[in-house]
Amino acid sequence: MELANRVNSLTPSSTLAISAKAKQLKQEGHDVIGLGVGEPDFNTPSFIIDAAKDAMDKGMTKYTPTGGIQELKQAIIHKFQRDNGLSYTQTEIIVTSGAKHALYTLFQVLLNEGDEVIIPTPYWVSYPEQVKLAEGVPIYIDGLENHNFKISPEQLEAAITPRTKAVIINSPSNPTGMMYTAEELRKIGDICEKHELFIVSDEIYEKLIYTNDKHISIAQLSPKLKERTIVINGVSKSHAMTGWRIGYAAGAEVIIKAMTNHASHATSNPTSIAQYAALAAYENETDPTIKMRDVFSRRLDVLYNLLIDIPGISCKKPNGAFYLFPNVIEAAKKCGYDTVDDWVAALLIEEKVALVPGSGFGFPNNVRLSYATSEDVLVEAAQRIKRFVEKH
Known part of the structure; x- marks a missing residue:
């Protein structure tokens, strides 16, 4: 066959x-x-499980808006303001069936055949496959072990071609656990601005840091970088909710609108009950x-x-x-x-x-x-x- x-x-x-x-x-x-x-x-913490049970008892088991319920979007907006100093509107947020689905949908709406996406190695296993599914071309840059597996601005500059569309940044990283500093991100961001590249910033591990280093989102470094960055995150790692499958993306309204249109034909919407569970996760002040x-x-x-x-x-x-x-x-x-x-x-x-x-x-x-x-x-x-x- x-x-x-x-x-x-x-x-x-x-x-x-x-x-x-x-x-x-x-x-x-x-x-x-x-x-x-x-x-x-x-x-998953008991208060989140209880919120899901309550949502079921109240009949919150129907279709929701494709991009997520308004209450959850608002909670995500509050999270960005509180944790990252970033301001978004509801039209700049999409809730997805896990952060993996946010990435998949993003590449589907961002890439045309032959567009190149720069992926630092070592990389999370799904990045190149999702790029290929969108008919894009993964371009790899080795994050050298003696540089804590992080790429340098010089490496990035050398890898850019007329077909380069985006760069993926994953900090803290899967599989290395390493993080980029604000200065390192700023230098990478300068190159992305110069070449008008999109930045896909996967920040799913931002809450799991064991040193005195502070998580920095490249989107928070300047308004211009925020405009070209799509932040990917979710509750899977931060709230032990891997099976609930709730992630989200934040970025320019035109990109989020396209992702929402794509998702409307792919999933209809993230699971309603899981959205109310994620809402409880972000509304509760318990960390x-x-x-x-x-x-x-x-x-x-x-x-x-x-x-x-x-x-x-x-x-x-x-x-x-x-x-x-x-x-x-x-x-x-x-x-x-x-x-x-x-x-x-x-x-x-x-x-x-x-x-x-x-x-x-x-x-x-x-x-x-x-x-x-x-x-x-x-x-x-x-x-x-x-x-x-x-x-x-």
Whole structure:
């Protein structure tokens, strides 16, 4: 059966693939430790769950406006003002079925065939695939490890061509957890202004920062940068609401209108009940990330210190998110494997530890580990990895 070219060109998600293999081994009765999935292991706060139940009891189970209910849009506007010093109107906000859908819809309305989108590596696995689905062309710039995986203004300038349409910035980053400073963002922004490029700023991890560094949105640096930036965010990571699928985009009215028109034919609207849950998340002054941040920060310290003690593994300590992205190529070669992918596959089979190969993020010498699980599990995982390396 012949399928559409756009589907045949896609690369399967490495994070989902490793999770599927780990799940299969678990079902076969093996004691598998999965460090692949990128979601908080906390349950959604009870006040949010109660709000969803209340919405159902009140009959809030019908279609909503495509771009989201007005109350939630207003809460998002308030969030931007409070947290980022950014002012938006309701016509500059669209609520979507997760931040991933916001990104997908944005590329669909922004790109024409052959338009180029600059994607720093390592990247979140879905960026290039979504660009390709919109008939765009991903252009990769290596965020060098000795520069904390961040691109330089000189690298960006050199990659721009007459077909370049946009640049993606993800800070804090998945998979590295690294952040751009205000000065770094300003220099990148200057180049984007010079070449009249759109900036796609994925800020989904902004609440999960464990250092004294403050999250900076590139949109808040100047009115001109705000005009060309589309901010992507959501409640999945900040409020442990991954399964509720509520994200949003904020940007120029003409872009948001186009995204809303596209979404009207794709999803009709985000789930009504989930929107009321997200409304409660943003209206409540309780910050559930305070507890998560404390726990994740402790886990980060524990896992990081254990990993760097393993022969052949080096690691940059991140600022935020809940991932470590160590370089393991030396360990892989010392263990007799030609590639990190082979090393990861063998580790899963022998020691039942599931990591995500860095090749899925455009960085084949590294692996991604999520520390969104208990300290006991993280300690056990590190012990198994060390045993595997020392054995080989």
